[in-house]
Amino acid sequence: MVKIARILGFVALLxxxxxxxxxxxGVARVDVTPDEPIWMAGYAARTKPSEGVLQSLHVKALxxxxxxxxxxxxxxxxxxxxxxxxxxxxxxEAQARHGIPRERLVLNAxxxxxxxxxxxxxxxxxxxxxxxxxxxxxxxxxxxxxxxxVIGESVKSLGPAELAFEQGLAGFAVNRRRVGHREYxxxxxxDVPVLSVRRPxxxxxxxxxxxACHATVLSDYVINGDWPGFAQEAxxxxxxxxxxxxxxxxxxxxxxxxxxxxxxxxxxxxxxxxSVDLVLGGKMKPVNGPLKAAFATVDLxxxxxxxxxxxxxxxxxxxxxxxNHARLMLERLDRDGKLAASYPYPVQLxxxxxxxxxxxxxxxxxVDYSLRFKQQYGWDDTWVSGYNNxxxxxxxxxxxxxxxxxxxxxAMIPYGQPAPFAEPVEEIIVKKVAELARQVGLAK
Numbered sequence: 001m002v003k004i005a006r007i008l009g010f011v012a013l014l015x016x017x018x019x020x021x022x023x024x025x026g027v028a029r030v031d032v033t034p035d036e037p038i039w040m041a042g043y044a045a046r047t048k049p050s051e052g053v054l055q056s057l058h059v060k061a062l063x064x065x066x067x068x069x070x071x072x073x074x075x076x077x078x079x080x081x082x083x084x085x086x087x088x089x090x091x092x093e094a095q096a097r098h099g100i101p102r103e104r105l106v107l108n109a110x111x112x113x114x115x116x117x118x119x120x121x122x123x124x125x126x127x128x129x130x131x132x133x134x135x136x137x138x139x140x141x142x143x144x145x146x147x148x149x150v151i152g153e154s155v156k157s158l159g160p161a162e163l164a165f166e167q168g169l170a171g172f173a174v175n176r177r178r179v180g181h182r183e184y185x186x187x188x189x190x191d192v193p194v195l196s197v198r199r200p201x202x203x204x205x206x207x208x209x210x211x212a213c214h215a216t217v218l219s220d221y222v223i224n225g226d227w228p229g230f231a232q233e234a235x236x237x238x239x240x241x242x243x244x245x246x247x248x249x250x251x252x253x254x255x256x257x258x259x260x261x262x263x264x265x266x267x268x269x270x271x272x273x274x275s276v277d278l279v280l281g282g283k284m285k286p287v288n289g290p291l292k293a294a295f296a297t298v299d300l301x302x303x304x305x306x307x308x309x310x311x312x313x314x315x316x317x318x319x320x321x322x323x324n325h326a327r328l329m330l331e332r333l334d335r336d337g338k339l340a341a342s343y344p345y346p347v348q349l350x351x352x353x354x355x356x357x358x359x360x361x362x363x364x365x366x367v368d369y370s371l372r373f374k375q376q377y378g379w380d381d382t383w384v385s386g387y388n389n390x391x392x393x394x395x396x397x398x399x400x401x402x403x404x405x406x407x408x409x410x411a412m413i414p415y416g417q418p419a420p421f422a423e424p425v426e427e428i429i430v431k432k433v434a435e436l437a438r439q440v441g442l443a444k
Contacts, residue, residue, distance in 0.1 A: 022289045024065040025197045026157030027206045027243040030146045032078065033057045033223060034116050034139055039132045041080035042113030043219055044125040044321050044414065049132055050116070054262070055224035055233065057115055059147050060245045061154035062197065062206055064163075066289035071158075072104035072350065073151050074208065076245035078225040079143070081109040081391025083119045086144060093148040098155050103295035105151070106348060106360050108247050109387045110228040112215040118143060121391060124324040125414035160200050164284035165356050165381070168192040168275040172268050173213035175367070176255040177405060184403060188212070189249060189370045192272065193383040194279040195287070195356075204242050207235060209276045210385060212249030212367055217256050217265040227256055230269025235276060248387040252364035252394050253407050285381075288353035292440035295349075298432040299342040300425050305418035308333055325413045332418075339418040346389045347432050351440035356381050359433060360388040361395065366407055368397035368426075373433065377442065393417050398426045 033056045037049035057078035065071045073094070082090070087107055094100045117126060118140045128136065168191075175186035189212040197206040215226035225232070228246040235244040256268050306314075311333075314326035332339055348360035357377050361369060365386030374382045386395070393415045396408040401423055409420045437443065 021160075022067050023161045023163055024158040025161035025163070025205060026063040026154045026159065027061065027197075028150045028153030028157060029058050029060040029243055030150045031056050032059050032143055032146050036135060038116040038135050038139055039126060039128055040113075040221065040223070041115055041117045041122065042216070046221065048221065049135070050223050051221040053223040055229050057112075057223065057225055057229070059143075059150050060243055061150045062208060062243075062245055063151075063154035063158055064291060065158050066291045068290050070104065070291065071098075071100060071155060072291050072293060073100055073106070073154060074245065074247070075105070075107045075147060075151065076208070076247055077107070077109050077147065078112055078229055079109045079115050079118060080111055080113065081121055081387055082107045082389060083121050084390040084392060086119050086140070087389050089144050090147050090151075094151050097148070098152055100151070101293075103293040103348065106350070107147070107389050108360070108385060109391060110215055110225060110246050111248050111364075111387050111391075112224070112226045112229060114215075114218050114220075114222065114224045114226050116223070122414050124328055124416050125321050127320050127324075161205060162198045162200070163287035163352070164196045164198075165287050166194055166279045166282065166284040167380070168194060168279040170211060170272050170275045172256050172271060173211065173251065173254040174257040175253055176214075176257075177253050177400070177403070177407065185399070187367050187371060188254060189367050192275045192279070194276050194284075196280060196284060204239050204280070206243045206245060207239070207276060207280065208245045208247060209272070210247040210249045210383065211272055212251040212370055213254040213256055214251050215248075217259040217268065218262065219260065224265070227265045227268035227272065230266050231272040231276075234270050234273035238273065238277065247385050250361070250365040250367050250370035250384055250386045252386060253366045253400065285355065287355040290353065292351045293349070294436040294439040295346065296432060296436060297344040297346050298428055300345045300428060301342045301422040302340065302417065302419045303422050305329070305339050321414055325416060328416050329418060343392065343417070345429065347429065347436060348388065349433065349436040349440055351442050356383065357437070357442055359384045361386050361429075362388055362390040363393050363395040364391065364407075364411075365395045366397050366400050368399060369395070369429070372430065377437065393421075395429070396421060396425065398423055401425070
């Protein structure tokens, strides 16, 4: 009997070791709140730098190591977005210092419209005095240094962990294209995907959660993370020692409504935190490994741009944004003799064993993509996020392109692109995602 008990005990220990041996996880965070007044990102109507801080901004990182030894890192930042140039710097440093391959690093932005301008993101939208341009340059360099450092700290803190996934719901996102166009279809994605990370003793180490909606409740001159910042703050207040990471969904055409009050930003944050807590308190599905990763770029074609004469005529426009855009296009024509015919669009996909598919899309992605990919790859185990790696334009679906309006056309002006995308854009992206899905063993 003693021998049998020992054997059973060994088997139980072996099973426990196998279950916990699948993952190691580490988290880190750093405060990236600006320490001087700075021009704020997201709204062209602002005419002066920030005037205070309502809430601190952070960059957080979750490192995951599977049984094969491969390390992957998810970065979640309280910022409007990473440009291609910003991402290249971080990726290069992460590879050199920590050996993290490109496909295993995701840089996600909360897209708060109450944080600082960084890099050249949306520069045609702003009328920056020279001294403020210098402040933005200083902040951007410091910000990128923090991102690289927090990646390293998360890798250093790797330890045994268990992952689980489930989804909740929250309903404050509204398809903003219906404002003034009630005849539009106005799709939404109210899912709240939640990934929990626990230590062997059951202690919650981190929670990653998402939602498809713009962070645009507030539009004043006070630094804060908007409702995603308040949601993270609420969860970390409810769970001592936990790091909460928000991952933005495909919310390019979604707004939190009503808005423009601090109380509403806090309320939406509390609503989302409550939704996450309901998931954490329920039955979640274990997430197994290995984590297979794929990354690629695909050229998205633009429509034919205006002529040189057309841009010269825009120099007479009353709108400073249109004048800035025209000057930028004319500079490129003088430098290169032509404007870009396409943009190299980054697409990234992580597949967690047979448990979860995480699709990371660049740019401001409209909700149609999330709904389409979940329909294609599975409603219960597919997580689609936008605002990853390179926020360079709105990414419209064919429906949005044909409807026209800001997301389909005129948003290319503040983003400094030559023209709207051509109609094949949606199918080009869908095809590239399918290629990556096959690379990681997901064929549907």
